[in-house]
Amino acid sequence: MDELRDLYQEMILDHGKRPRNQGRIEASTHEADGHNPLCGDVLHLTLTVDGDTVTDARFEGEGCAISTASASMMTDAVKGKNLGEVKRLVDTFIGLATGESSPDPNELGKLAVFSGVSEFPARVKCATLSWRTVEAAISGSDEPITTE
Amino acid sequence: MSTNGEQTLDVEAVRKDFPVLQRTVYDRPLVYLDNAATSQKPRCVIDAVSRYYEEINSNVHRGVHRLSMDATSAYEGAREKVQRFLNARSTKEIVWTRGTTESINLVAQSFGRSQIHAGDEIIISHLEHHSNIVPWQLLCEERGASLKVIPMSERGEILLDAYEELLSERTKIVAIGHVSNALGTVNPVEHIIQRAHARGIPVLLDGAQAAPHMKVDVQVLDCDFYTLSGHKMFGPTGIGALYGKEALLERMPPWHGGGDMIKSVSFEGTVFNDLPYKFEAGTPDIAGAVGMGAAVDYLDQVGLDAVSAWEAELLTYGTALLDAMDGVRIFGTAEHKAAVISFEVDGIHPHDLGTVLDREGVAIRAGHHCAQPVMQFYGVPATARASMAFYNTKAELDTLVVAINKAQELFA
Numbered sequence: 001m002d003e004l005r006d007l008y009q010e011m012i013l014d015h016g017k018r019p020r021n022q023g024r025i026e027a028s029t030h031e032a033d034g035h036n037p038l039c040g041d042v043l044h045l046t047l048t049v050d051g052d053t054v055t056d057a058r059f060e061g062e063g064c065a066i067s068t069a070s071a072s073m074m075t076d077a078v079k080g081k082n083l084g085e086v087k088r089l090v091d092t093f094i095g096l097a098t099g100e101s102s103p104d105p106n107e108l109g110k111l112a113v114f115s116g117v118s119e120f121p122a123r124v125k126c127a128t129l130s131w132r133t134v135e136a137a138i139s140g141s142d143e144p145i146t147t148e
Numbered sequence: 149m150s151t152n153g154e155q156t157l158d159v160e161a162v163r164k165d166f167p168v169l170q171r172t173v174y175d176r177p178l179v180y181l182d183n184a185a186t187s188q189k190p191r192c193v194i195d196a197v198s199r200y201y202e203e204i205n206s207n208v209h210r211g212v213h214r215l216s217m218d219a220t221s222a223y224e225g226a227r228e229k230v231q232r233f234l235n236a237r238s239t240k241e242i243v244w245t246r247g248t249t250e251s252i253n254l255v256a257q258s259f260g261r262s263q264i265h266a267g268d269e270i271i272i273s274h275l276e277h278h279s280n281i282v283p284w285q286l287l288c289e290e291r292g293a294s295l296k297v298i299p300m301s302e303r304g305e306i307l308l309d310a311y312e313e314l315l316s317e318r319t320k321i322v323a324i325g326h327v328s329n330a331l332g333t334v335n336p337v338e339h340i341i342q343r344a345h346a347r348g349i350p351v352l353l354d355g356a357q358a359a360p361h362m363k364v365d366v367q368v369l370d371c372d373f374y375t376l377s378g379h380k381m382f383g384p385t386g387i388g389a390l391y392g393k394e395a396l397l398e399r400m401p402p403w404h405g406g407g408d409m410i411k412s413v414s415f416e417g418t419v420f421n422d423l424p425y426k427f428e429a430g431t432p433d434i435a436g437a438v439g440m441g442a443a444v445d446y447l448d449q450v451g452l453d454a455v456s457a458w459e460a461e462l463l464t465y466g467t468a469l470l471d472a473m474d475g476v477r478i479f480g481t482a483e484h485k486a487a488v489i490s491f492e493v494d495g496i497h498p499h500d501l502g503t504v505l506d507r508e509g510v511a512i513r514a515g516h517h518c519a520q521p522v523m524q525f526y527g528v529p530a531t532a533r534a535s536m537a538f539y540n541t542k543a544e545l546d547t548l549v550v551a552i553n554k555a556q557e558l559f560a
Binding site: 003004005007008013016017038039040041042062063064065066120122123126 | 495496497498499500503504507515516520523529530558559
């Protein structure tokens with residue numbers, strides 16, 4: 001069970017069950033759709049960007065505990081950051097989840113709870129879906145993001 | 149090995165025939181409950197494939213040399229085995245394909261393009277696997293025909309009254325799964341065939357999920373087409389077969405063009421080969437066919453009546469176990485079911501459940517099972533699915549329950 005506890009840390013279970021920032025911003029400035037065809041996870045993300053700063057972020061959709069917790073914590077994390085910071089955080093998070101880099105825990109704060117994901121290759125896409133989607137939203141891509 | 153005559157099955161004995169069942173995952177014994185996705189391979193199938201490559205590998209139907217003659221006889225011998233397995237009248241009625249998906253595409257493209265026209269209708273059911281939906285959608289789009297879908301009940305059964313209403317003079321083919329991969333429902337195919345034949349409409353049965361679990365006799369069923377996937381019936385991946393009634397196959401144009409499917413070729417025209425070679429262009433999966441022949445022999449030896457009886461016992465046992473669990477809901481409660489249990493656990497997404505079970509050594513499928521319309525019917529994105537084969541045991545189902553309990557603790 002130890003590795004499972006590394007994957008399903010308390011904070012992930014909590015955000016999986018009680019996701020923050022659910023819903024849709026009606027007057028959003030940016031939006032994007034994410035889809036994980038293998039799992040059927042779907043995500044619609046809306047952002048309000050004021051000047052260069054993300055002032056609000058919300059998501060709706062359907063997914064497993066990992067993908068729901070990831071979307072919940074991602075939307076928490078991007079609020080208040082400027083677009084350059086969000087882009088850097090996307091790269092840092094994806095590096096952590098895929099195991100391709102070992103970012104400084106201080107850089108990620110709470111998001112470091114996703115460090116166990118890289119040990120579960122089948123679940124990496126669940127953790128990265130919302131991050132790929134926010135990347136698409138701020139780069140103004142109209143194409144739905146898919147993890148395939 | 150089991151005693152075929154008495155049709156009982158010694159599960160501990162047959163388990164020894166499957167090398168992979170001896171392995172552990174994460175230091176736990178493997179509990180393989182993903183047989184509807186693909187089945188494991190007995191030693192005799194693995195050996196048949198190896199022996200083919202070690203001793204007789206060469207191309208078929210071409211060489212005058214010894215190896216080519218041996219390879220041809222092994223390849224055609226395997227076709228005879230599949231013919232006997234399905235009780236087809238002749239080997240002309242057995243076409244090698246890559247599996248059920250290719251078999252259905254062959255019928256959709258060859259039969260469909262020559263005999264389905266604008267305004268015609270094709271009937272399938274709500275329970276179908278994507279491989280028995282998409283080939284027909286492609287055909288409908290190309291020909292201006294339309295797809296009619298027989299609805300299903302909450303229990304996961306085809307609604308036969310609705311089927312009756314869909315049948316008309318516009319119907320050109322009915323294509324139905326013999327057994328649903330997502331729910332395990334055994335469809336009333338005899339009735340479906342009889343009603344279609346009353347109007348002169350041919351019927352294709354997708355047999356991918358039936359052939360590994362029950363005796364199939366295409367003459368008794370009187371189906372017009374039947375499809376097999378080798379890898380779902382303890383044979384190799386990449387090989388399968390299409391059964392078609394000779395008269396129908398004769399009328400169908402070739403599908404793929406190339407070597408082996410011709411008698412003579414000139415730039416003015418080509419004379420196509422006889423059945424079944426007309427549909428087999430290019431060098432086939434010879435080793436796969438040989439392996440599938442070995443799998444059919446193995447199933448005969450174990451005895452499909454014994455297989456069905458044991459799996460029915462497993463299904464009853466597993467269903468009772470899961471029914472008794474708090475927060476577990478089973479999808480698909482048809483009266484006639486193969487040993488498939490599709491389910492969800494309250495508050496746990498099937499993918500999270502799959503991950504927890506995996507760490508307990510239990511392999512299940514979590515997802516839409518390539519049957520998204522079935523998921524849409526129940527309003528879920530995915531389910532967990534435990535699908536059994538004759539080598540599974542009741543103790544393995546007990547392990548499944550323990551593993552689900554652990555997931556419930558983790559997500560409590």
